[in-house]
Amino acid sequence: MLRKIFRFFLKICLWFFVISVLSVVLFRFVPVPFTPLMISRAFEQRERGEEMEAAHDWVPIEEISPELQKAVIASEDSNFLTHHGFDFDAMYKAYKSNKKGKRIKGGSTISQQTAKNVFLWQGRSYLRKGLEAYFTILIEVLWSKERIMEVYLNSIEMGDAVYGAQAASKYWYRKDAKNLTRYEAAGIAAILPNPLKYKATNSSSYINRRKGRIVRHMRYVKLDY
Numbered sequence: 001m002l003r004k005i006f007r008f009f010l011k012i013c014l015w016f017f018v019i020s021v022l023s024v025v026l027f028r029f030v031p032v033p034f035t036p037l038m039i040s041r042a043f044e045q046r047e048r049g050e051e052m053e054a055a056h057d058w059v060p061i062e063e064i065s066p067e068l069q070k071a072v073i074a075s076e077d078s079n080f081l082t083h084h085g086f087d088f089d090a091m092y093k094a095y096k097s098n099k100k101g102k103r104i105k106g107g108s109t110i111s112q113q114t115a116k117n118v119f120l121w122q123g124r125s126y127l128r129k130g131l132e133a134y135f136t137i138l139i140e141v142l143w144s145k146e147r148i149m150e151v152y153l154n155s156i157e158m159g160d161a162v163y164g165a166q167a168a169s170k171y172w173y174r175k176d177a178k179n180l181t182r183y184e185a186a187g188i189a190a191i192l193p194n195p196l197k198y199k200a201t202n203s204s205s206y207i208n209r210r211k212g213r214i215v216r217h218m219r220y221v222k223l224d225y
Contacts (some may be wrong), residue, residue: 027118028147031058035155036121038163045161061150064165065180066223069149071189074217075108075210080149082222085111085140086133114134114136114152126166146225153177157195160186172200186214212220 034056042052061069073080079087091107108116115135120128139148158168165188167178173184180188184200190210193197198207 020135021138023119023140024135024142027151032118032151032155033058035117035163036119037117037157040122041157041161054161054163055171056163057166057170058154058164059166059177061146061153063176063178063187064150064153065178067179067182067185067190067218068153068165068177068202069223070218070221071182071185071214072110072149072153072192073221075186075189075214076192078217078221080110081145081222083109083111085109085136087210109136110152111140111148113138113156114148117155118151144225149225156192158192159195159200162195168200182213182215182218186211186218189214 034054038054038056042054045052077087077090079090086110087107090109093107112132115138116132117123119135143151143152154164154166157163158165159171162168162171168188169175169177169180170186172188173180177190187200187203187207190203190207191200198204200207203211
């Protein structure tokens with residue numbers, strides 16, 4: 001009986017490994033049509049009695065302004081181009097600050113956020129964090145940094161029912177993502193910690209200060225994929 005149970009769980013693990021690797025390989029070449037977050041947000045809309053909708057227009061990275069790429073690196077993950085999926089220094093600083101009761105971002109890299117957004121559900125369980133680490137390793141091994149950035153900028157939430165750079169650029173600035181200015185790009189990056197609460201335009205003083213800091217840091221970001 002124990003041997004049968006062991007074989008059963010071994011088969012499950014093997015199938016999970018094969019399917020996960022194949023899915024990561026697939027999305028190395030194919031646009032991600034939707035994410036688990038988009039689905040959960042749609043159900044939230046239905047529960048509120050609203051129409052289920054989402055703005056999401058995939059565009060290749062060549063059609064996304066380099067300014068936005070620099071802005072999210074400056075804002076979310078300054079070591080994105082040099083780390084291998086995890087920024088352990090940032091994670092340790094976040095851990096120490098959180099222990100002291102200070103509120104700072106959690107130390108997740110762009111790679112980790114991409115793995116979570118594309119392949120996993122939202123939440124803070126140990127299981128999800130473990131799977132996030134697993135998928136982060138997979139995309140770092142099987143994708144280029146440029147592809148990680150491309151998927152990230154096409155998948156993340158950038159407003160209420162707004163996903164990806166193109167939809168966000170249309171929503172906030174009424175222009176294509178390739179035409180964003182440095183300050184406009186910083187405006188989108190500034191709201192990423194909570195895009196349902198903050199606004200990229202007509203922003204609060206807090207977001208305007210974040211925009212200014214991001215613009216200053218963008219000067220030191222060199223895109224070298």
